[in-house]
Amino acid sequence: MKITDVVCHILQSKVEKPFVSARGWVYSTRASCVVEISTDEGITGWGECYGPAAVAKSIVDTQFKPRVIGKDPFDVEVIWEDLYNRIKDYGLSGMTISAISGIDIALWDICGRALNKPVHKLIGGAYRTEVIPYATGLYFIDMNRLTEEAVEEALEFKADGFRAIKMKIGLGDLKLDAARVGAVRKAIGPDIKLAVDANHCFSVPNAIKLGRMMEEHDLLWFEEPISPEDRDGYIEVSRALDMAVAGGENEFTRWGFRDIVARKAMDIVQPDLCAAGGFSECRKIAALASAFGVECVPHAWGSAIGLAATVQFLAALPDQPPAFRPMPPMLEFEQTPNPLRDHLATVPIALRNGVVPVPGGPGLGIEIDRSVLLKYKVA
Ligand code: CA
Secondary structure, eight states: OEEEEEEEEEEEEEEEEEETTTTTOOOEEEEEEEEEOOOOEEEEEEEEOOSSSHHHHHHIIIIIIHTTSSSSTTTTHHHHOOOOOOHTOSSSSSSHHHHHHHHHHHHHHHHHHTTTTHHHHTOOOOOEEEEOOOEEEEOOOOOSHHHHHHHHHHHHHHHHHHHHHEOOEEEOOOHHHHOOOOHHHHOOOOOOOEEOOOTOOOOOHHHHHHHHHHHOOOOSSOOBOOTTTHHHHHHHHHOOOOEEEOOOOTOOOHHHHHHHHHTTOOOOSSBBTTTTTTTHHHHHHHHHHHHTTOOOBBOOSSSHHHHHOOOOOOTTOOOOOOOSSOOOOEEEESSSSOOOHHTSSSOOEEEEBBBEEESSBBTTTTBOOHHHHHBBBBO
């Protein structure tokens, strides 16, 4: 089999109720760079790149596409290494790796479709047939009702059947953050797991101070307490707090994660399939984490393609550590309005009785609805 074409589609949709995280970015549109790879056997694979879609498209179109055409999609890791070596002099991390990720995911999709097997059967097998999702939400929308709106949204997630929720924090007032987390914990009760995500807005002392203030609320993890470049800072925060510290959504490749993992700067690393290097690289990152006793729980933020890839990856990720009653790695199931996540697949990845069944169809296990693709395609 030979690759005959690589096409990047930029999809974009408007967000009706714009929302804000601790970084202060207003999310008023959702966009995605979707990669479609065709072959001479009529099999098409789909991938997705994290980050600014036009940048990803430009890198794929100008740097990678000519190197990929004519190759055998089953040489997926050979292709990965070739693309990385092509770009690393000026792109060791960041958008260049996101661009490789989209290609890698599409190639694994093709391999699965060619063999009529879901990707998780090709990368180790099914440790599980369903994954437990956590709802990501509780952003800042109405600045006058920050606590009330968080409580209301958390209760909606609980009513939907979610067993775990991740809320945004980082309001510039540690007491307000702690009180808001406390209000959500009180509302959802002790049995729903609760994580917090600061989108790296705190200094080391404030992260430690807030972590201690939140400790009584039984948190699953404290995500991105501080800026990702400050690895020594992560070590300080992780050692100071009893709760787990997570991060890594903005880290790339096995080399990017190597020192974080080896120094145990975080308790949980969160590579994104669509950013850190696709299936090929995230498997290596997970193996690295396992060797150092660090958990790997992928980050996910994107369209149905990125979500499906994450579900396939999680299906093949061992319990960390194995146990009679394990705590399996959870799926980040982001819940802000996004038609690209909900409608791009003919059968969407969905919550059923508190879990997300792992699709058993070939490749990523989803089929792309081309009418939806065209509806949101802007380039
Ligand atoms: Ca995050």
